[in-house]
Amino acid sequence: MKKADIVEFYARLAADNPHPETELNYTNPYTLLVAVALSAQSTDIGVNRATRLLFEEVDTPEKMVALGEEGLKRHIKTIGLFNTKAKNVIALSQKLIADYGGEVPRNRDALETLPGVGRKTANVVMNTAFGAETFAVDTHIFRVCNRTGLAPGKTVLAVELKLDKATPQPFRLHAHHWLILHGRYVCKARTPECWRCVVRDLCAFKPKTPAPRQRGSSEES
Structure with missing residues (x-):
């Protein structure tokens, strides 16, 4: 062209x-990161349905770790690959606490160190949460x-x-x-x-x- x-x-x-805006529901950079991680091979509608109650209860890595993997599974069991995704979300939450003070990093290299976060997810978070031209x-x-x-x-x-x-x-x-x-x-x-x-x-x-x-x-x- x-x-x-x-x-x-x-x-x-x-x-x-x-x-234009993302069709994923979120309340802050952390819940956006979780929503995007959950959306792989799933529809935004399905993810929003699963996270509606989850994000009322959980909006920080600390709260997610406290909820635990089994607790998270109960919320997202309607989403494809929910077992693997639950494991990754708990692991990335733990890493955010340990390595980034519980804050979502703003650069791609750091985001890609998080479990279950690839280049596409990192680009979405950088663009939607932080206004990067990705x-x-x-x-x-x-x-x-x-x-x-x-x-x-x-x-x-x-x-x-x-x-x-x-x-x-x-x-x-x-x-x-x-x-x-x-x-x-x-x-x-x-x-x-x-x-x-x-x-x-x-x-x-x-x-x-x-x-x-x-x-x-x-x-x-």
Whole structure:
């Protein structure tokens, strides 16, 4: 995608959604970190359902350690891989207390030392909690970047690095949220809803998906 088209691409997403936010519920950087760690291979809706009561009771690493692994499991048992996630959340909480005074660190290297925290989780926390211009590439963003031609790459890291290089100001802070929401609700995996996409004329994907009525008409003919 050409530079001018990239600017227009983001400008349209920004106009359509001026203040994008994560759909995970959280109350502070720690609960955000926990929510993101729990969201791997799970939906945000499912995580929010599991953490609604949890975060009323637990909002610090100290409280999480006091709750314990079994207590945490009772809250998150509806989430996929909940046994492993519970173990990691307790372990990362212990490490936050031991190494960081109970505070969530603001840099990627430190965040990635925490159990169960990879580069994507670290990028989400840095961006959402601390306002860093990071690009957390999940399956939605990976798909959108490759499908549209915005930042194609064979690996998640390749897409992230291309996004970092290609995304200009003033769009860098919210870029990851615009892209994930676009992938989740418009540029869907099985059938992208091109007929209602605000950037369809800038997108490399072909053929564009017609509106449902048009698809039905063509099938009937």
